[in-house]
Amino acid sequence: MADWQMISGGITAPRGYKAAGITAGLKPSGAPDLALILSETDAIAAGVFTTTVVRAACVDYCRQRLQKKASARAILCNAGQANAATGEQGWQDALDTAGWLAAELNIDPDSVLLASTGVIGQRMKVDAFKAGIPQLVAAASETGGDAAAQAIVTTDLVTKSIALETQIEGRPVRMGGISKGSGMIHPNMATMLGFVTCDAAVSTVLWQEMLSRAADKSFNQITVDGDTSTNDTLIALANGQSRTSAITEMGPEAEKLEAMLTEVCQYLAKAIARDGEGATCLIEVQVTGAPSDADARQVAKTVVGSSLFKSAIFGNDPNWGRIAAAAGRADVPFDQDKLQIKLGEFLLMDNGQPLPFDRPAASNYLKETSANSSYEKDGKTLHRVDDPVIVAIDLGNGSGSGKAWGCDLSYDYVKINAEYTT
Amino acid sequence: MADWQMISGGITAPRGYKAAGITAGLKPSGAPDLALILSETDAIAAGVFTTTVVRAACVDYCRQRLQKKASARAILCNAGQANAATGEQGWQDALDTAGWLAAELNIDPDSVLLASTGVIGQRMKVDAFKAGIPQLVAAASETGGDAAAQAIVTTDLVTKSIALETQIEGRPVRMGGISKGSGMIHPNMATMLGFVTCDAAVSTVLWQEMLSRAADKSFNQITVDGDTSTNDTLIALANGQSRTSAITEMGPEAEKLEAMLTEVCQYLAKAIARDGEGATCLIEVQVTGAPSDADARQVAKTVVGSSLFKSAIFGNDPNWGRIAAAAGRADVPFDQDKLQIKLGEFLLMDNGQPLPFDRPAASNYLKETSANSSYEKDGKTLHRVDDPVIVAIDLGNGSGSGKAWGCDLSYDYVKINAEYTT
Numbered sequence: 032m033a034d035w036q037m038i039s040g041g042i043t044a045p046r047g048y049k050a051a052g053i054t055a056g057l058k059p060s061g062a063p064d065l066a067l068i069l070s071e072t073d074a075i076a077a078g079v080f081t082t083t084v085v086r087a088a089c090v091d092y093c094r095q096r097l098q099k100k101a102s103a104r105a106i107l108c109n110a111g112q113a114n115a116a117t118g119e120q121g122w123q124d125a126l127d128t129a130g131w132l133a134a135e136l137n138i139d140p141d142s143v144l145l146a147s148t149g150v151i152g153q154r155m156k157v158d159a160f161k162a163g164i165p166q167l168v169a170a171a172s173e174t175g176g177d178a179a180a181q182a183i184v185t186t187d188l189v190t191k192s193i194a195l196e197t198q199i200e201g202r203p204v205r206m207g208g209i210s211k212g213s214g215m216i217h218p219n220m221a222t223m224l225g226f227v228t229c230d231a232a233v234s235t236v237l238w239q240e241m242l243s244r245a246a247d248k249s250f251n252q253i254t255v256d257g258d259t260s261t262n263d264t265l266i267a268l269a270n271g272q273s274r275t276s277a278i279t280e281m282g283p284e285a286e287k288l289e290a291m292l293t294e295v296c297q298y299l300a301k302a303i304a305r306d307g308e309g310a311t312c313l314i315e316v317q318v319t320g321a322p323s324d325a326d327a328r329q330v331a332k333t334v335v336g337s338s339l340f341k342s343a344i345f346g347n348d349p350n351w352g353r354i355a356a357a358a359g360r361a362d363v364p365f366d367q368d369k370l371q372i373k374l375g376e377f378l379l380m381d382n383g384q385p386l387p388f389d390r391p392a393a394s395n396y397l398k399e400t401s402a403n404s405s406y407e408k409d410g411k412t413l414h415r416v417d418d419p420v421i422v423a424i425d426l427g428n429g430s431g432s433g434k435a436w437g438c439d440l441s442y443d444y445v446k447i448n449a450e451y452t453t
Numbered sequence: 454m455a456d457w458q459m460i461s462g463g464i465t466a467p468r469g470y471k472a473a474g475i476t477a478g479l480k481p482s483g484a485p486d487l488a489l490i491l492s493e494t495d496a497i498a499a500g501v502f503t504t505t506v507v508r509a510a511c512v513d514y515c516r517q518r519l520q521k522k523a524s525a526r527a528i529l530c531n532a533g534q535a536n537a538a539t540g541e542q543g544w545q546d547a548l549d550t551a552g553w554l555a556a557e558l559n560i561d562p563d564s565v566l567l568a569s570t571g572v573i574g575q576r577m578k579v580d581a582f583k584a585g586i587p588q589l590v591a592a593a594s595e596t597g598g599d600a601a602a603q604a605i606v607t608t609d610l611v612t613k614s615i616a617l618e619t620q621i622e623g624r625p626v627r628m629g630g631i632s633k634g635s636g637m638i639h640p641n642m643a644t645m646l647g648f649v650t651c652d653a654a655v656s657t658v659l660w661q662e663m664l665s666r667a668a669d670k671s672f673n674q675i676t677v678d679g680d681t682s683t684n685d686t687l688i689a690l691a692n693g694q695s696r697t698s699a700i701t702e703m704g705p706e707a708e709k710l711e712a713m714l715t716e717v718c719q720y721l722a723k724a725i726a727r728d729g730e731g732a733t734c735l736i737e738v739q740v741t742g743a744p745s746d747a748d749a750r751q752v753a754k755t756v757v758g759s760s761l762f763k764s765a766i767f768g769n770d771p772n773w774g775r776i777a778a779a780a781g782r783a784d785v786p787f788d789q790d791k792l793q794i795k796l797g798e799f800l801l802m803d804n805g806q807p808l809p810f811d812r813p814a815a816s817n818y819l820k821e822t823s824a825n826s827s828y829e830k831d832g833k834t835l836h837r838v839d840d841p842v843i844v845a846i847d848l849g850n851g852s853g854s855g856k857a858w859g860c861d862l863s864y865d866y867v868k869i870n871a872e873y874t875t
Contacts, residue, residue: 085781085789116777118790118806151774152807261778338760339870346871352573355538356683359507367507368540384540385574442867448761449768449863 035197035291041176042207044194045230047071047272050175052182055163057111057149057156063182065163068106068226069136069171074270076103076144077239079246081263087115088125089145090262096141101235104142106226106266107132108183109149109160110211113222115261116152124155131164146264148185148211148222180209183224186447187211189414191302195291199284204231204273206291210299212255212306222262225250225299231288232271234279241289242267249296252328252435254336255307267292301416304436305404309443312401313419314344318358319432320371320425326363327433330424333361334435341440344420347401349393351379358424369427375400375420396420401439457619457713463598464629466616467652469493469694472597474604477585479533479571479578485604487585490528490648491558491593496692498525498566499661501668503685509537510547511567512684518563523657526564528648528688529554530605531571531582532633535644537683538574546577553586568686570607570633570644602631605646608869609633611836613724617713621706626653626695628713632721634677634728644684647672647721653710654693656701663711664689671718674750674857676758677729689714723838726858727826731865734823735841735858736766740780742793743853748785750855752846755783763862766842769823771815773801780846791849797822797842818842823861 043050048070055065078097080090096103107128114121125145133140147155170178180190194207212223233241246265271277278285305313316335321327334340337357343350351372359367368383377393378386400420405412419436465472470492477487500519502512518525529550536543547567555562569577592600602612616629634645655663668687693699700707727735738757743749756762759779765772773794781789790805799815800808822842827834841858 083778083781084785084787085777085792116774116789116802116805116807151778261781338866342867342870345867348871352538355507356505356573359505359683363506365506367538370507380538383538385538440867441871442864444760445764445767445862445864445867448764449770 033290033294034287035195035294038194038196038205040194040207041180041192042068042209042226042228043173043176044207045205045228045272047230047270048228049171049173050179051167051170051172052175052178052180053163053167053170056159057109063178064110065160065167066108066179066182067167067171068179068228070104070268070270072270072272073102073104073142074268075233075235075238076101077242077267079243079265081261083261085116085261087113087147087262088117088121089114089147090264092125092129093144093264093266096144099141101239102142103144103268104138105132105136106144106146108146108224109155110183110185111149112147112153112155113149113151113262114147114155117154120154124157127157128160131161135164135168144266146224146262146266148183148224148262151261176207176209183209184211186308187306188412189306191299193295193298195295197287197291199231199273199275199287202273202275204275204288205229206295208295208299210303212303223250223303225265225296227267227292227295229267229269230272231269232273232275232277233269233288234277237278237280237285238267238269241292245289245293245296248293249300252332253300253304254332254435254437255304298416301436302414304438305414305416307438308447309441310438311345311441312404312439313416314437314439315419315421316435317421317423318426320427320429321363321431321433322429323431324433327431328435330358330361330363330426331433331435333357334422334424335437338440341437344397345439345441347394347397349374349377349379349390349397351385354422354424355380363426365426365428371425371427373423455712455716456709457617457716460616460618460627462616462629463602463614464490464631464648464650465595465598466629467627467650467694469652469692470650471593471595472601473589473592473594474597474600474602475585475589475592478581479531485600486532487582487589488530488601488604489589489593490601490650492526492690492692494692494694495524495526495564496690497655497657497660498523499664499689501665501687503683505683507538507683509535509569509684510539510543511536511569512686514547514551515566515686515688518566521563523661524564525566525690526560527554527558528566528568530568530646531577532605532607533571534569534575534577535571535573535684536569536577539576542576546579549579550582553583557586557590566688568646568684570605570646570684573683598629598631605631606633608730609728610834611728613721615717615720617717619709619713621653621695621697621709624695624697626697626710627651628717630717630721632725634725645672645725647687647718649689649714649717651689651691652693652695653691654695654697654699655691655710656699659701659707660689660691663714667711667715667718670715671722674754675722675726676754676857676859677726720838723858724836726860727836727838729860730869731863732860733767733863734826734861735838736860737841737843738857739843739845740848741854742847742849742851743785743855744851745853746855749853750857752780752783752785752848753855753857755779756844756846757857757859760862763859766819767861767863769816769819771796771799771801771812771819773807776844776846777802785848787848787850793847793849795845
């Protein structure tokens, strides 16, 4: 299935997209805080949003817009203020920002989608926002993907960006993505955001179905601390500029496109998990032998979200008991006497019984994986997401499989989240 | 409803009970590790157990025994080994230990209930266990409640014990309880245990119903780290030695008994939450205005289990945004524009809007409540559970109400759970 290659360019790698990221003055730090993703032509637009009751104005806005018409020309994203818990004023501010961009671009306001991240309960700095719009539009370019990736982050340590290319009908079809997310601090820098651009031609209904399935296998399978944000947003555009035939039903081409979409989403999601607050490594939990794929994903997410398990990984402790205990409370039926657990290459438990294993070597596996999961380049710290700590669990109760990703729980997580205000 | 008074004596305060706690040599530390609760006559027995798939032999044993007959004479509890993930051997060991006690007491083995706590995946030290039985039985006395409370703990910093007395038909009816639980360490010191003794006369069915409801409002409403143990067990005995008329259906007397049972369970549950690993305070989240009581409890438990919220409390940070965000993701419907949040006496949010409040004073409320939540007596540190940090949330969507209890997330939680093995 993986017949694609990685290319450069991020979200501006697909044909017909421009992007920009500028400093409008919304963040007190003076870092870039306003991002634009622009499709030259109307793009099919699909979205997946936070399910929480307490949510931002931009989330309600996007839901309404996508119900009205499932296409868009632009995604406008600000960092600094989340525009959540801002009531009627926040709703009006959302409408205004979309209107300002639409006027500057001379497009229908309904063609603008919105996302925000930052402090909850503060009104957006609308004067700075409005003043930044012309500058943002002027900055939009076919090489602006990295600038946009930079402008959507808050407390992230690294930016997250990817681009892939495959062949359909002998023509290149490209997909790019950026994401942000780390946790919630300062005091409420919330939000996981993901934006995907693609130049494939695909039907509205199919694109939304593909995105929902991909989200279930990626963004919905990561956890940093179990807290859902008020602003979580994933939007995917497909503008047909690859000039391939429209994909309107499932089949080999659709499967190829969905596999690539899933890969992009998984990369972006893993990058968020690795960048979790205080994290020293990325953890991948692989579950097999479950009654269904959904069951497997549920067990994987429960294990990777266990504070006890996460603390053990931080301490390089190959603690199979915590893995077994977390798997057992995931509300998925299995026979504990068939449980198998592996940590990397180390078989820790089989048929429900603990096995003797080389504990120092297993601890060393954790230590080395963690040490290798970040590296220095050009004076900056970067993360590697292709070599996570791997926990493999077989439930012995079916053929369902699934994965989830997370990070360890360190002193720094507590420090970051305890010591802001006081 | 609260027409009871606190009395001394713990689980041996009710008539007709003896208890003991001795050092049998199951814990490497040499601390007491074997406890017995004994009713002179057959007592109605009700139980609530862990719902996890990966569970200890003693849990399966108790479930089977209580299905066979809902009465018991004795509860035998060991600390040191959890007898979980021990397969067929563990099952046989459970049967053996019950048999040894039954022989020593000259009672039916089916009249013995079992509980274990300690390391998962290690066989119990059965030789030491067997040798300890005669000593344990010999030590059983009407003043042995404290010794039993001491012998069931593992990593707990304090023992948890309570006794209450009320009047039914002009006669005293007494209830006692002990519990243990703190988290999971070393490497898997799991388990929340609760044992309640009572001398009321009550029908089997009613007693089990009362216990299930009380557990839903107490033990099921606390969270230290979201991890469910393999061994969680709550058993309540009622032996009728108060010589009051049998309570066989709901009515004023039954309500009085159930209220007292709920109070005992809540006290014991709160004591566990306050003693959570690394905790510096007890947190009580009160939810009103929910569609149902169950909904209210769900929101309360979601908030009190949020790592972000728990970290903020540790940092004395009156962070309403995290409270609102956690409430919103609890899968309970409400209108975010009606949300109200109070921290102690400080109104932080009303009608979904953040309010100005005295931030230093609110932070000081957290600091002082934490400082007062433990005290020194006779050279020992003791906990206070009657003055928690209080978060009050009104959802504005009904008349359902409920509470949950937890503790803050501190550096010490991570330290305790990360640094055992390595």
